[in-house]
Amino acid sequence: MELLAEIGPWGAVATVAGIYAIFAMGLQVQVGHGGVDNFGQVAFFLIGAYASTILVEQHGMGLVAGTLAGMAIAMVAAVIVALPTLRLRGDFLAITTLAFGEILRNVAVNERGLTKGSAGIDAFTFRIDIVRELRRSLRDQDILVDRLAPLLILTWVLVLVVALVTWLLLRTPWGRVLRAVREDDAAVRALGKNAFAYRAQAMALGAAWAALAGTLYAWNQVHFSPSGFEPIVTFAGFVIIIAAGLGTIWGTVLMAILIQGVLIEGSRYWLDTGLPNAQEASLRYMVVGLALMLIVRFRPQGLFGSRAEMAAADE
């Protein structure tokens, strides 16, 4: 019997799309619902990837414990970043968080004792302990699976869990107050609610999702280095949430598939331009940019956003 015995390149693309769906879900909590323009989301992605990898590979922590520890560290970091920055207005906050992401990436480049610097670091425990063992035991029962299949399935199970948890949480009175903070911070304080705490919690929750995505990224890459944590990662997340519509949850999952999956990762398999690789890579981002411009021009609320909400926001 064959079960995803040969998933081919689209399986790898789907895994990356899932990782970005989780990553963008974090931004959706912060930006879409909390109104916190966090341009440094990649920092928490980095923390998740490095913290879980260092704890698992160098300190013998279990995969689950390492993943959770990475998320917890990212949440603490988010609150620490929040303390001085969340009182800033939109664009100042954006610049500060962008700088935070770049600082962490440079720390990862230079703190070689911890991260092995630009040479990169290995996260092979998942591939070896889980994937190899799983395939071996399944092979004994004559079931063949692709070596990329377990992570693909795990990622998409987690996408659904993260989306569901986020969706449920944002439907509670807590989510409602969070959106009120987005609309008018002072008015929320005047009602006796600690607006700052809500924004900090949104930052922390979003950071936890980014860190989870970071750990999955590490397992998918097996070997990774600080160059994987450029600001472009954050911006790809922003493209996803803006194209989907700020605040949308399930739309975000679909847009991650379309943008990160079909357009960015997948286009090399369906688009044959005959151009050299580097040029084709640039072309991909141009196409994504153009798509975003068209969406913002003709459907400013995003593909899945509400037009009425968009109109009401301008009042």
Place this chain on the structure above:
Amino acid sequence: MSEPLLQVDGITKRFGGLTAVDDVGFSLEPGTITALIGPNGAGKSTLFHCVSGFIRPDGGTVRFNGRGVSRRSAHGRAQLGMVRTFQIPTAFNRLTVFENVELAARDQPADRLVGALVPGLGRLRRSAIRTRTNDLLETFGLADKADDLAGELSGGQRKLLEFARVLMTEPQLLLLDEPLAGVNPALGERLFAHVNRLRSDHGMTFLFVEHDIRTVMDHSDRVLVMAQGALIADGDPETVRRDPAVVEAYLGGGE
């Protein structure tokens, strides 16, 4: 009289070289309606911000219900029952009218992250809050707008919505920042009818800021007048209106 509901002493606020509020003190008895007036730039809004905790004064103390609140944050003061509104009415535009009012309720276990993580927590309280929200929307003539986004409301409706929303917090003291600004006279009368009703039915206390001395005459028991950062008059509306210092402040020449 017993202890005042609000006791403000020696509030001073400087912005650079300018003393916006200069050693201002007053107290409010429960169940009273007090107007705070003064010409533009008199320091009314700054004083208002200092009392409600939105800016930190350079000196002075605020006591509410016999309790020092000077070190409390704005939301901490609101939790105790002194709740303010804004000059430009604030609405949570992308939330529905119903949600705008509903979310203001105090003691909602699930409006905190920890509470929200526990399924079903506060369900009983939520249904009580819904009932009260419906009642308030009914009272303020917004019931048929309940499901509209607040951003779709007219200016006057926003004023009513803000009023309904602050009442949801069950305040003891309402601090109204220019409740009549940009409001047509009919709506102004309606708002003050609500104020009078709330005072007589619930013993609520009001302090409101206004520019114009005439508008406050019919609506307040007592008038505080500020000019150039200082309190220059305090008394019933008729006495204050005749006060030469007040006349001078309003006609200019108080240099």
